[in-house]
Amino acid sequence: MIREDRFLISRKPFAIDLSTVTAERTHRHDVYWLSGHCLAAWYxxxxxxxxxxxxxxxxxxxxxxxxxxxxxxxxILRNDLDSGYGGDPDGRWDGERYWGSQKPSEQSLHLAFLEPMLANYPALPDGYDGWWTFQGAR
Structure with missing residues (x-):
């Protein structure tokens, strides 16, 4: 991934909660495999x-x-990573409609995060680092 200082929605950037980044490396067949995940927010x-x-x-x-x-x-994020499908959303907000969990308590938590995020577009959410993209260097 590449960390960019400037937000460009066309580069499909992600804000990352660095405290949640995990990675496990495996060596087999004379090559290495890396797999992990993290919590992210994106527009x-x-x-x-x-x-x-x-x-x-x-x-x-x-x-x-x-x-x-x-x-x-x-x-870990600066490794030559792939995530061709992007993020797996747990919640999404467009200012009118919420999509995500059917549990009211989770909906409340998601909206408490997503509403100010959208209102402050394109700012980074508090506690997140960014902007990270899988797209090649410019």
Whole structure:
């Protein structure tokens, strides 16, 4: 992943809760495999509507010839990771409609996070680091 200082929604950036970044490396068949996940928040736009999203971002890299560094969350994220499908949202808010959990307590927690996130677009949510993208360097 690449950490960018500037937010560009077209680069599909993620804000990462660094305290949740995990990674496990495996060595087999003379190559390394890396898999992990983290909590993330992100904005997306569809048909002119901006959405604030909260969920899990899966992190992986396969067929690495050199052992990946997993010494810190930032270093883990800087590995040549893939997450072609993006984040797995647990909750999404567009200013009118919520999509996500059917449990009222989880809905309340999600909306307490997503409503101010969307209101402060494109600011980073408190406690999150960003902006991280899987897209190549510019």
């Amino acid at each position: 997306r736009r569809k048909n002119g509507t901006t959405y604030a999203c909260l969920g899990t971002l899966r992190l992986w890299a396969h067929w690495l010839k050199e052992e990946p560094d997993v010494s810190s969350p930032e270093v």
